[in-house]
Amino acid sequence: MEAMPAQTPLEVEELVGRYQGSVRGFLAFMGCPADRLDDLVQDVFLSFLTARFEDRGAAATRGFLRRIARNILLKALERDRRQIVLPDPTEAERAWVEYESEDGGDRYLTALRECLRGIRGRAQEVLRLRYEENVQLVGVADQLGLTESGVKSILVRSKRKLRDCIKRRLQA
Amino acid sequence: MALEDRILELALESHFGEQRTPDHTREIVGRWQAGAVGSLRPAELAAMMRALAAEPRHGHVPEDWGGPVEAAPEVDRERGSSRSHTRLLRTVILAACLGGIALGLAFWRSHDRAPVPDLPFATVTGAVQVLGATGFVARTGNSLESGDTILVVHAPATVALESGGMVQALSPALFKVGEDGEGIGIELLDGTLRLEAGAEPLWLRTIGTSLELEAGSTVRMEFASMAPRSASKESRDQSGQEPSPEASVPSVARLDWNQVVIQAHFDAPDRALLVTSVAGRVVVDPEGLGLVLPSTGDALCLARGLTLSVADRLLFLELAAQMLPEEYRIWNPRIDYEPARKRDQRLALVELLGRIDGLWNVFERRIAAVRTLDYSSRDYLPALLDLLLDLGREDALFIARAIWLEEPEAFLPEHIVSLAERGAFEFEREVRARVELWSLDVRNLEGVPFYSAVFLALRGDDAGRLLLEQVLERSTSSDLSNGNVALAALGLEGIGGSGAWEQAARRMALEVERELRKGDLRIAMNLALTLEAASRLGRNGPEGLFPGLRDAILRERSARSQVLASEAEIRAILDEHGWR
Numbered sequence: 001m002e003a004m005p006a007q008t009p010l011e012v013e014e015l016v017g018r019y020q021g022s023v024r025g026f027l028a029f030m031g032c033p034a035d036r037l038d039d040l041v042q043d044v045f046l047s048f049l050t051a052r053f054e055d056r057g058a059a060a061t062r063g064f065l066r067r068i069a070r071n072i073l074l075k076a077l078e079r080d081r082r083q084i085v086l087p088d089p090t091e092a093e094r095a096w097v098e099y100e101s102e103d104g105g106d107r108y109l110t111a112l113r114e115c116l117r118g119i120r121g122r123a124q125e126v127l128r129l130r131y132e133e134n135v136q137l138v139g140v141a142d143q144l145g146l147t148e149s150g151v152k153s154i155l156v157r158s159k160r161k162l163r164d165c166i167k168r169r170l171q172a
Numbered sequence: 173m174a175l176e177d178r179i180l181e182l183a184l185e186s187h188f189g190e191q192r193t194p195d196h197t198r199e200i201v202g203r204w205q206a207g208a209v210g211s212l213r214p215a216e217l218a219a220m221m222r223a224l225a226a227e228p229r230h231g232h233v234p235e236d237w238g239g240p241v242e243a244a245p246e247v248d249r250e251r252g253s254s255r256s257h258t259r260l261l262r263t264v265i266l267a268a269c270l271g272g273i274a275l276g277l278a279f280w281r282s283h284d285r286a287p288v289p290d291l292p293f294a295t296v297t298g299a300v301q302v303l304g305a306t307g308f309v310a311r312t313g314n315s316l317e318s319g320d321t322i323l324v325v326h327a328p329a330t331v332a333l334e335s336g337g338m339v340q341a342l343s344p345a346l347f348k349v350g351e352d353g354e355g356i357g358i359e360l361l362d363g364t365l366r367l368e369a370g371a372e373p374l375w376l377r378t379i380g381t382s383l384e385l386e387a388g389s390t391v392r393m394e395f396a397s398m399a400p401r402s403a404s405k406e407s408r409d410q411s412g413q414e415p416s417p418e419a420s421v422p423s424v425a426r427l428d429w430n431q432v433v434i435q436a437h438f439d440a441p442d443r444a445l446l447v448t449s450v451a452g453r454v455v456v457d458p459e460g461l462g463l464v465l466p467s468t469g470d471a472l473c474l475a476r477g478l479t480l481s482v483a484d485r486l487l488f489l490e491l492a493a494q495m496l497p498e499e500y501r502i503w504n505p506r507i508d509y510e511p512a513r514k515r516d517q518r519l520a521l522v523e524l525l526g527r528i529d530g531l532w533n534v535f536e537r538r539i540a541a542v543r544t545l546d547y548s549s550r551d552y553l554p555a556l557l558d559l560l561l562d563l564g565r566e567d568a569l570f571i572a573r574a575i576w577l578e579e580p581e582a583f584l585p586e587h588i589v590s591l592a593e594r595g596a597f598e599f600e601r602e603v604r605a606r607v608e609l610w611s612l613d614v615r616n617l618e619g620v621p622f623y624s625a626v627f628l629a630l631r632g633d634d635a636g637r638l639l640l641e642q643v644l645e646r647s648t649s650s651d652l653s654n655g656n657v658a659l660a661a662l663g664l665e666g667i668g669g670s671g672a673w674e675q676a677a678r679r680m681a682l683e684v685e686r687e688l689r690k691g692d693l694r695i696a697m698n699l700a701l702t703l704e705a706a707s708r709l710g711r712n713g714p715e716g717l718f719p720g721l722r723d724a725i726l727r728e729r730s731a732r733s734q735v736l737a738s739e740a741e742i743r744a745i746l747d748e749h750g751w752r
Binding site: 012013016017020021025028029038041042045046070071087089090091092095096099105108109112113116127128131132134159162163166 | 176177179181184185189195197200201650
């Protein structure tokens with residue numbers, strides 16, 4: 001257990017490269033507004049680099065970054081006077097740690113990729129437009145000749161299917 | 173949206189939109205470097221120079237510096253870790269370095285400052301800033317001129333040259349670009365470190381393609397500040413002599429890496445110690461340089477010798493760490509330690525250290541040298557603060573203030589409150605700032621400055637009282653077991669707080685019952701023992717709350733948990749105190 005040594009730019013690059021996805025994901029998960037996400041990701045790392053921290057491995061580093069992220073998000077919301085209900089910290093921490101596990105979420109994403117193969121036809125197209133093309137529900141509905149509520153319904157069903165499939169694969 | 177749904181949503185976005193995720197690496201590194209170096213504005217420099225001139229030594233906080241929290245805390249307020257602290261530290265470092273600049277200016281002003289285009293630097297990495305000769309204005313070009321200053325604030329830092337050469341500074345340093353008869357070169361000004369190849373200082377033009385200091389190298393490292401002032405390049409040129417270790421100076425230490433020979437001298441006639449040579453070896457491990465000495469006795473002697481020197485504080489710390497018996501290695505920054513782990517052990521350490529003559533002078537100097545250390549070496553400071561507060565010496569406050577200027581983030585909440593109790597105005601101000609910052613809104617209890625709030629409340633301060641009331645009002649069942657809610661309730665009770673403790677205790681007792689019904693013995697036991705410990709400590713009245721009620725609760729709880737295992741035993745605690 002050693003305190004983090006003073007970093008060189010290369011070490012900082014490596015650290016940021018390794019954990020920025022995790023920090024970004026966690027902030028979004030906690031409800032960080034999209035327009036503040038980029039700024040806060042950077043702020044989290046800057047705070048981390050100036051904080052006292054004992055390097056006890058990736059899991060502890062992620063945990064410490066999450067703690068900073070939560071504090072910074074709270075302060076940003078206060079500063080912006082935004083009324084956003086954040087999830088319960090304990091529950092959020094549990095859910096996030098379960099998702100990230102020790103592999104940074106790779107296992108979950110692998111399961112997702114496999115489960116997506118089971119989504120076919122219109123549902124597959126809806127997911128692609130919504131998440132790959134970043135098209136809003138109205139746009140998706142227009143492109144596929146559906147109603148907005150129809151698209152919404154397809155998304156809800158697809159996600160439920162995916163969630164169940166992922167759960168089975170993770171438990172397997 | 174359920175948490176699981178949020179995660180699926182994120183995973184989908186991550187899977188489909190990977191290419192849209194921005195990479196912040198460059199921005200973060202850029203901002204980090206800018207923050208580490210800082211921008212040297214003329215007005216800021218002037219203010220710092222005035223502060224230095226007014227109070228060149230430690231022990232005084234200029235009123236207009238403000239407290240670290242007041243500046244803008246970012247993270248973990250209660251522990252004092254924040255970017256504002258770093259800013260303060262940075263400012264102090266810069267200020268100290270500027271002292272060196274001022275001293276060196278007279279010499280360097282006599283030199284020609286004509287542009288020297290044949291010494292360009294391609295990139296500057298690490299915490300390095302190149303300042304122009306006039307007004308310390310940061311230079312933005314890519315060539316060095318005679319008269320420029322290269323300021324290395326955080327080490328290691330590297331200046332890469334277009335030629336492929338590289339200068340690497342392993343400690344904060346101040347270089348000056350100058351010229352002699354043979355061309356342009358650099359020389360250190362602040363006395364931190366001089367690199368020499370043979371008898372000559374290393375000049376940029378002689379470095380070749382790179383200079384890397386590593387294990388096994390034979391570069392001699394001389395701590396310039398240990399040499400007499402006449403050892404400056406100018407005077408050496410005039411005298412044609414190198415500084416002699418036997419010169420009548422307080423002390424000289426020299427080490428050759430790999431095969432280390434350390435000589436320690438001091439000129440106090442009433443001291444018997446004269447360590448002329450200590451065989452040791454320098455190791456380079458991932459954490460940096462370490463010095464391994466052959467025996468505790470030698471190390472002790474050398475440490476004593478260096479104690480009387482005016483110079484090598486960094487070396488002293490390494491030596492002091494090595495000289496301690498194994499069981500006191502909490503002092504050693506390179507070895508795991510747990511502050512406040514064992515009070516008896518700490519007191520024994522105080523006794524041991526107290527037998528070393530002049531130790532407190534060394535501490536003072538050591539603090540001044542903090543700026544030359546890396547993060548890993550600074551981790552001893554919380555332990556040092558524990559020692560200072562345990563010892564209760566008159567100079568403890570003086571030293572604590574000096575540390576506060578250099579390393580405010582080393583202070584734990586209990587350190588700050590204890591020092592405020594002793595009447596140190598800057599700590600009282602810090603306590604107040606922390607409480608006022610949090611009294612506006614408490615969304616959750618994480619990071620709430622409990623100690624500070626209790627301290628203020630007990631002194632009749634409304635901000636402290638209001639924060640404690642908010643804490644009690646907004647605390648949830650999950651907040652009850654760590655002792656903070658009990659501390660807040662006892663604080664309110666201490667100022668006649670209308671049954672605050674009674675209410676908190678009842679809540680805790682109910683929670684114990686609830687956990688027992690749920691069958692969670694571990695949580696029930698923690699709650700019951702917290703309640704018991706707080707109840708006992710609270711009987712001593714407000715003055716019993718400090719120092720370290722929370723630690724006391726946790727300690728007592730930990731000890732009792734060894735013997736408490738059944739539901740009946742847990743209920744017996746509630747019965748014993750009438751909480752059922």
